[in-house]
Amino acid sequence: MKKIIAFAGSTSSTSINKQLVIYTASLLQNVETKILDLNDYPLPVFSVDLEKNGFPIEVSMFLDQLKKADGFIVSLAEHNGNVTAAFKNLLDWTSRMELKMFFEKPMLLMSTCNGARAAKLAFEYGQMRFPRHGANIVSTFSLPEFKDNFSDGKVVNEVLNDELKEAINSFQNSL
Numbered sequence: 001m002k003k004i005i006a007f008a009g010s011t012s013s014t015s016i017n018k019q020l021v022i023y024t025a026s027l028l029q030n031v032e033t034k035i036l037d038l039n040d041y042p043l044p045v046f047s048v049d050l051e052k053n054g055f056p057i058e059v060s061m062f063l064d065q066l067k068k069a070d071g072f073i074v075s076l077a078e079h080n081g082n083v084t085a086a087f088k089n090l091l092d093w094t095s096r097m098e099l100k101m102f103f104e105k106p107m108l109l110m111s112t113c114n115g116a117r118a119a120k121l122a123f124e125y126g127q128m129r130f131p132r133h134g135a136n137i138v139s140t141f142s143l144p145e146f147k148d149n150f151s152d153g154k155v156v157n158e159v160l161n162d163e164l165k166e167a168i169n170s171f172q173n174s175l
Helices: 018-027 057-068 085-097 120-133 158-173
Strands: 001-009 029-038 071-076 106-112 134-144
Touching: 001 057, 001 106, 018 029, 018 071, 018 106, 029 057, 057 085, 057 106, 071 120, 071 158, 085 120, 106 120, 106 158, 120 134
Parallel strands: 001 029, 001 071, 071 106, 106 134
Antiparallel strands: none
């Protein structure tokens, strides 16, 4: 059975991106899915000085999860027009240990926010940056206006939910 790692690029306890990831993972069929929480990987702010002392164990733990996966579902949160500091820091540490940290495996890249742009800048960052780290982005989905389009643990806008299901099908067909 294929193994999927899913996570949101957020440490918020009420992360709307994590809610979207959980819902998306629930729609997958015939796969084993593990939802990661970035709070399980606390790290000091990356610097080459700290790297000289070795890598924190949390970097190896996160990388081990990525190695075990056959594919990824990642939803990026946006803070001030960029990915969150916590996610960027994890990416910096992990990519220093393994540059191609996504191992050319399929990825469904997503984003959401409460605005109409659906965290567009963070999403574009992921589209640009992740392939440099070995991500094979095979499918994408952005959910605008989360508070209007997501309720009771699911996407309630039928058109957007159908778009998500198409993205999931493309992702699953690439596994």
